[in-house]
Amino acid sequence: MKFFVDTADIADIKDLASTGLLDGVTTNPSLIAKSGRNFLEVVEEICGIVEGPVSAEVTALDVDTMLAEGRKLAKLAKNIAVKVPLTWDGLKACKVLTGEGTMVNVTLCFSANQALLAAKAGATFISPFIGRLDDINLDGMELIHEIRTIYDNYDYATQILAASIRTANHVKEVAMLGADVATVPPAVLRSLVNHPLTDKGLEQFLADWKKTGQKIL
Ligand code: E4P
Numbered sequence: 001m002k003f004f005v006d007t008a009d010i011a012d013i014k015d016l017a018s019t020g021l022l023d024g025v026t027t028n029p030s031l032i033a034k035s036g037r038n039f040l041e042v043v044e045e046i047c048g049i050v051e052g053p054v055s056a057e058v059t060a061l062d063v064d065t066m067l068a069e070g071r072k073l074a075k076l077a078k079n080i081a082v083k084v085p086l087t088w089d090g091l092k093a094c095k096v097l098t099g100e101g102t103m104v105n106v107t108l109c110f111s112a113n114q115a116l117l118a119a120k121a122g123a124t125f126i127s128p129f130i131g132r133l134d135d136i137n138l139d140g141m142e143l144i145h146e147i148r149t150i151y152d153n154y155d156y157a158t159q160i161l162a163a164s165i166r167t168a169n170h171v172k173e174v175a176m177l178g179a180d181v182a183t184v185p186p187a188v189l190r191s192l193v194n195h196p197l198t199d200k201g202l203e204q205f206l207a208d209w210k211k212t213g214q215k216i217l
Pocket of ligand 1: 027028107127129131163164183
């Protein structure tokens with residue numbers, strides 16, 4: 001499974017990219033607002049840090065303006081994935097932009113039928129929002145399972161990009177369900193390495209090693 005980080009914070013992106021384990025970045029208008037940066041400038045900077053797809057979202061609601069915005073974003077860098085909302089106009093824009101060779105991430109997906117439409121529109125990525133479904137007591141994981149089944153039934157190439165991930169457990173569950181990508185907030189991504197028995201075991205090994213009086217270097 002690929003890991004994208006869900007942020008527009010440059011320091012976090014640089015730090016996580018230095019692990020060699022980061023496959024891409026997703027942003028949205030709320031994350032851009034949180035960064036306090038100019039949208040086009042920050043997205044271009046992110047594209048220079050990571051080689052993989054960087055999602056940048058259009059803000060228009062009509063297809064013509066979405067296309068104009070999407071084409072402008074796509075010109076920023078080769079690794080831009082234009083993010084469009086899951087509306088009829090968004091799907092139309094998806095079809096046109098993918099036809100032009102631009103990666104498209106269809107966002108704000110909350111049902112399997114929406115994901116089916118996005119695949120038919122040629123989306124590179126579909127972004128089902130798990131946490132926001134959980135917030136209203138619906139099962140985000142069931143949605144990932146449904147989309148995986150439908151995409152496998154028809155061999156759709158659209159990648160399932162599990163989004164709105166809030167916990168390490170969400171990451172494990174979407175991996176078990178076969179999501180292609182998980183986009184994860186920086187803190188949750190960093191937390192994946194943690195286990196108290198790893199810390200305890202390492203402490204014991206180092207204490208015992210010290211007793212030997214030896215050095216490797
Ligand atoms: C995905 O692309 C979105 O940016 C994101 O995952 C939304 O997460 P949230 O529901 O925690 O805001």
